[in-house]
Amino acid sequence: MEFRDLRAQYQYYKTEIDSSIQQVINNTQFIEGKEVNDLEEQLSNYVGVKHCITCANGTEAMTLVLRAWGIQAGDAVFVPNFTFFATGEVVSYCGATPIFVDVCWDTFNMDPIKLEQAIVKTIQEGKLKPKVIIPVDLFGLPADYGQIEEIAKNYQLSILEDAAQGFGGQFKGKKACSFGHAATTSFFPAKPLGCYGDGGAIFTNDDALAEVIRSLKIHGKGNDKYDNVRVGVNSRLDTLQAAVLKVKLKAFINHELQDVNEIYKLYNERLAGYVEIPIIPNDYFSSFAQYTIKLKDENERNQLQEYLRQKNIPSMIYYTKPLHRQAAFTYLKLEDLDYPVSINLSQRVLSLPMHPYLKEAEVDLVTEAILQFIQD
Incomplete structure (x- = not known):
């Protein structure tokens, strides 16, 4: 995958x-x-x-x-x-x-x-x-x-x-x-x-x-x-x-945008109630560069990522470190206190496989693994 x-x-x-x-x-x-x-x-x-x-x-x-x-x-x-x-x-x-x-918790x-x-x-x-x-x-x-x-x-x-x-x-x-x-x-x-x-x-x-x-x-x-x-x-x-x-632009317009949003719906249907799923507010439409869930804490996030890796399911963390914590910006002397949402997100987010050519069976494989991990 x-x-x-x-x-x-x-x-x-x-x-x-x-x-x-x-x-x-x-x-x-x-x-x-x-x-x-x-x-x-x-x-x-x-x-x-x-x-x-x-x-x-x-x-x-x-x-x-x-x-x-x-x-x-x-x-x-x-x-x-x-x-x-x-x-x-x-x-x-x-x-x-x-x-x-700092950013909004729901929309990032x-x-x-x-x-x-x-x-x-x-x-x-x-x-x-x-x-x-x-x-x-x-x-x-x-x-x-x-x-x-x-x-x-x-x-x-x-x-x-x-x-x-x-x-x-x-x-x-x-x-x-x-x-x-x-x-x-x-x-x-x-x-x-x-x-x-x-x-x-x-x-x-x-x-x-x-x-x-x-x-x-x-x-x-x-x-x-x-x-x-x-x-x-x-x-x-x-x-x-x-x-x-x-x-690629023709493909993007003709079907890829719609297809990736169908994948989003499949993920949401299977994961709702088990992890925090992406929220698309009214009047918005996403092109889903990433499908990102939130776990309870950093430990659970990291354990889930390793669990998925062992099952050959790729995942990514976007982002492990907010900008104010980057070494290149230390000269600004910024305080963690001003960025509680960014810090919390960096500890809890995990992005799952997401693209227009992802098959429903692959979505099932990913979500079943996540549910198994959560329920164990």
Whole structure:
């Protein structure tokens, strides 16, 4: 059993993927080929925004936006404390200071109440200038943009949606990657929409921002690549990855999103009442990058993971350590007292195999093992 079975997906679409890759090889347009432009247009149409700009990976996608906004030393950027390191990393990389915000127990996402408290505290301290909020659509579920956008408006902050795990999710019928002033996603292979290497994209309705990002991602180019109007980077999605993603995007839209939500229902039906199962609030739709349960405590979580391993059932812990406990952020001198939910989650979460090609018999195997463990 695979945690996320990329091999099964490839076998299902082998003919189309191989053909798409071969066409790029035949045309030899390996950088900025037609497939890249086609993919960007298809992605922007799907999400419902004017601009999609692909780049080398999801981390650089966020970095490019922050650089285009001029985020620098002295600026405060608000980031959920329970997420992957990259979301806080890009803030520090730009010289700004990440302000970590605890999350909601049920959704794993940034807590809007604690967000506003953190903004007010930062303003009162007067050492940093609040500039940006980076909500994360964790495990496939969009953050609470209803409240977060209102808070951002009240304090005149920009929103950068980190939808690295959230592509395909929805809030009130609006798709992930369409919230805030800009949004980013990742095409890392294990993501809801993944390529066969690294890749990322930026989404925005802001024409001026899109123009600057297109320049920054190719060495700060102006009219052409030998006319450099600013200092940029080299961050492009290669044509082969775009060719793969074009095939995968069709599958993602046609059936994968629906299939993964059927798997979610099967898991919930079998596990409800035995462990804490994922909750999808009203008006939300998740793309289920992960299916994450909560156990009673760290000991039970670790014992269950080992029990599953002995039965050749893979599982993962996302995340064993909140951002404020990462060694790279010790200079911020943050206290555990401010992050009780993040700490508790890191001790109790366990993610189970989850992908559109998971069979019902495999779900039965996983859940029967969990119930056996719980009941013993």
